Amino acid sequence: MEKKKSRSIANSGKIKMQKKLVKSSDKKKKTLKKESMSVKDNIFKEKSLKFAEMDFEDIVAAEGDGEEQMEAKEMKESKRMKKEKPEKGTKRKSTEDPDKPNILQMSKKQRKDVRKQVKTNYELAQKSKKMWEVLRQEKCTKEKRQEILNELRELVSGKVLELVYAHDSVRVIQCCLKFGDESLRSDMFNEVKDHILNMSKCKYAKFFVKQMLRYGTKEQRNHIMSSFHGSVCKMVRHKEASEVIEMAYNNHANLKQRSALLEEFYGPSFAVFKKEGVESLNDIIEAEPEKKRQITEHMAKTLTSMVDKTVIKHTMIHKVLYDFFVHARPQLRSEMIESIREVVVQILHTHDGARVAMQCVWHGTAKDRKVIMKSFKTYVSKICREEYGHWVMLALLDSVDDTKLLSKIVLNEMMKCVGELCDNQYGRKVLLYLLCHRQQLHFHPHIITLLKKGDENATSKKDLNTRRQEVLEAVSKPLLKHVQSHARELVRNKQTCLLVTAIFQNAVGDKKLAMEAICNLASEDLVAIDRDSTNSLDKMHIVEHPAGHIVLKKLIQQDKETQNSDFSEMLVEKVGTEKIATWSTINRGAFILVCLLDCGSDSVKTNIKEAMTPMMKVLQKADFKGAQVLEDRLK
Structure with a gap:
């Protein structure tokens, strides 16, 4: 018992010591955190002072630098600040120019304007955009538009290549191409024609190329197409350039130019050497059948690397894929x-x-x-x-x-x-x-x-x-x-009436309910309507309707083909002899009765003849073709 007590006392002592050690380590950690926070605050204050004393040009340059360069500059500046630390009780002398505005006191929009001012062609871009605002409006007159275009021509001459790479100034150039004459387009195109490929890969300059494809001359389009030769496969994979080459292939390239663009998928030699008279892959294989295997293997390798949602959506790739499937x-x-x-x-x-x-x-x-x-x-x-x-x-x-x-x-x-x-x-x-x-x-x-x-x-x-x-x-x-459930809409539509007859002719299963829906439409009262009035077709009886009467005739004729008079018998039963007799007063209705006499069962024919007995005098006086044919059938 004494041994057990001594052991418990020893264990309790160890536990107390461990708790003290944990408390002391926690205190040390808290003090270290406070010290590190104070150091960070001092560094932040030093950085803000240094940032306030910088010129606008230095700030813009600093914003354009990478993260690593900025960190290196900050380290150097912090070391310099520590060396030049003032004595206690003295204040640091401000080297800030009082005429310069404080960048820390500026809003985000003001800082953005400062960055823009440092860039080249800032004044030119601002002036041209003000003119563009007037030029692009629909209410701008032809004389005013021509005057602005002449001013813009002088303003941007020799600087088109610099302006097309910016998101705002490229809009001005696009507007000039749209509203300008052929000489203005030619001058602008001549300045940049050697940079077409690089411009096609730029997020903003690509719009200049698109506008030239749309508004340029045949020679200018041909130059653009030839600029793509040797780089088609790379352009198709490129996010921006793929839009340009897709537009060129679909909307502006002729058969020869399309073939020249597609040839680059057939092998490296076809990208460099263009042959005359080649319009498709079939022409190449017919002329050189021994190259078929080599071409298809190269196409497989190239196309497999392009199986991506963003690349495979292009119609050019679809054409190459189809040629591959035909010949592989x-x-x-x-x-x-x-x-x-x-x-x-x-x-x-x-x-x-x-x-x-x-x-x-x-x-x-x-x-x-x-x-x-x-x-x-x-x-x-x-x-x-x-x-x-x-x-x-x-x-x-x-x-x-x-x-x-x-x-x-x-x-x-x-x-x-x-x-x-x-x-x-x-x-x-x-x-x-x-x-x-x-x-x-x-x-x-x-x-x-x-x-x-x-x-x-x-x-x-x-x-x-x-x-x-x-x-x-x-x-x-x-x-x-x-x-x-949709019998009325389907039967009264010229486009869907043949679909209804196809369903009754070919569908398997019980068709009774669908037949009843058609017969219920036919059992409505036949009312004369004004054909010249609006929505006259919607008010027409199915027997008189241009599409509805075709459905009835087709379904009655199907009874004869299948040797089953289910629809004819249901139609006569649902409509009744009195209403069926009124159908003889219109041309299309008379022809449906003729169809019932030709295709219906014996009971159907008997019911029709009984219903038409009191209408014979009316048929003799009628002057339309259906009445004459019906009269002959009844005789």
Whole structure:
């Protein structure tokens, strides 16, 4: 027991000693912090005194120096201040010039003005900007504008190159190019024509090059295009220069100049030596087929390094990619698909980009197609509504064997925005392709020929008809439901009326509710309207409407093709014999009755003849063609 007590006393003593040591170390740390803070305050005061005594030129130079140089200068100045430390009780003599304003007392805007004044061409820029403010206004008269342009011409002569590199003065030069005559543009262009490439890479000077492409002469444009030779690949990667060369390629280059720009992607020799008569990669390969392998390998190496969202968006890259896919061997093509499959969604909005995306869909593996489809998430509606993007969607519908995955990623999102697709001409093409595939009634032969190129791809194994049937089953129910809920809008629209007939003809499943929605519109009373009045089409009965009567005729004719009179019988039942008889008083209504007599079942024909018995005298007096044809059918 005594041993235990002695041990506990010893342990308690150690604990007390440790606490004392911790307290003493904390006190030392606090004192050290106070000392370091006082030293920092002294250094800050010395720096502020030194900063107040500096000239404006020194301040501007100091702001332009790097961090390391500034630190070195501050260290030297602090050492000098310590050596010249005044004696106790005496004040430091101020070396500050009383005529100079104190920089520490200035606002941020005032300090900014001081920095500008030190720069070269400050007065010239200020004067030219005041003139530019008047020149750029729409209310400025031609005489006043010409007078200002003459003054600016004399003012900036010989200094154009210096002015185009500043964000404010380059606007003055741009305005001169826009409103000036050809001689003014030529004088300005001659001053800077040897610096076009460097100007294209500058954030502000690039606008001068763009304006010269827009307003310059043919010779000046040719000079700009030739300035790019040998640097195209570097310019495409450059943030600022890529805008200039993209504009030049799309808007101002002719076929020969475009070919010259694209040749630099084929190899180093093509960047230096330009051949006459070459308009495309096909011409080069036909003339020198032994270089095909070398060219495609160099293109693969160059393009792989450009797979970036900011670079691959350029149409020039899309054209080079398409040429590569056309001529590359399968192994290189597969490697390129793997590298660009995640950014395909960025390029399919252009003509060449869409064809590249189609090549990726056709020749990519199942994994490649899955990655491409996943990248389309939240963009399906936008892609379907694009002029060229919808081609890629049609290629997907033809190629993907895993229809469940296709339905989950693409078709479900597509069906959520059926209304948007119905209102768009390209969106309707996608819906019609789901329903009718490649019927020439809905698709141009050029599009059909383009899509047939992917039928023999090595990846797709499933039968085309089987795949189409599985896709059709996935979209039929949402399409029929959309017709049921939006029957009036769809039937009265010339653009969507054929889509409605295609849905009834090809969709699988129960169509009864959708048919009832159409028949309910037909059962409304036929009221005569003034055709010259506004919104007369909105008030027209479906039988009289230019698009509505086509839908009724097509649906009745489908009964004959399918040997099933479901729609005809439902139409006669919903409308009733009394209302159907009134249709004979208008030309289009009479033709619908003729269609019912030609295509309907025996019961439908009997009901029509019974309804028209009391209207025979009216038909004999009518002078329109439909009444005469109907009268002949009833006889």
